[in-house]
Amino acid sequence: MLLGAIACLLLSPPARPQPVPRALQVEAAFLVNFLRYTDWPPERAGVDVPWRIAVVGSADAAATVRAVAAAAGQVRGRRIQVELVALPRSGAVQAGRLRASHLVFLHDVEADRRNDILRSVAGAPVLTVGDDRDFAARGGMLGIVRIDARLGIEANPKAIDNGGLQVSAKVLKLARIRHGDLP
Incomplete structure (x- = not known):
């Protein structure tokens, strides 16, 4: 149902440009649906643990994702837990926390930090989603991109495949396919 609402947002341009908070709410709705339409390997698909979304970015982004996830309720019988993962000013990213997540959302992250994060989860069953330009082409799995006045998906x-995940054709048919290097 939410995927249908997102498709409508993608296909019908708004009457005026949407303010940034509204765009972040739509991005958060994408994340919930990505959980709904992605299959993880059996060892990560247990039903007794919540879906874990790690938000790398601002506290406002994490709060917005948390609010949208709470409004969505359970996804495939599991609740959603959202955690803000702060990046240290220097030094290594918190790879263990990121690799323990089901989905890592990089919101407004600098290119060099993005590359560090993608390398830290490379090969792990962690769905990486970002909202910077060419995220998917630069090694991320799913990118949420602005197309004119709308948001779209790149995959x-x-x-x-490298992460051992299967994203539903329902998502992929809405996405522009990008072929990029692995981190």
């Missing part, structure tokens, strides 16, 4: 099948 990197090679990165998705």
Whole structure:
């Protein structure tokens, strides 16, 4: 049902440009649906643990994702737990926390930090989603991109396969396929 609402947002341009908070709410709705339409390997698909979304970015982004996830309720019988993962000013990213997540959302992250994060979860069953330009082409799995006045999806099948994940054709048919290098 939410995927249908997102498709409507993608296909019908708004009467005026949407303010940034509204765009972030739509991005958060994408994340919930990505959980709904992605299959993880059996060892990560247990029903007794919540879906874990790690938000790398601002506290406002994490709060917005948390609010949208709470409004969505359970996804496939599991609740959603959202955690803000702060990046240290220097030094290594918190790879253990990121690799323990089901989905890592990189919101407004600098290119060099993005590359560090993608390398830290490479090969792990962690769906990487970002909202910077060419995220999927630069090794991320799913990118949420602005197309004119709308938000759209880009997908990197090679990165998705490398993580052992299966993203539904329902998502992929809405996405522009990007072929990029792995981190």
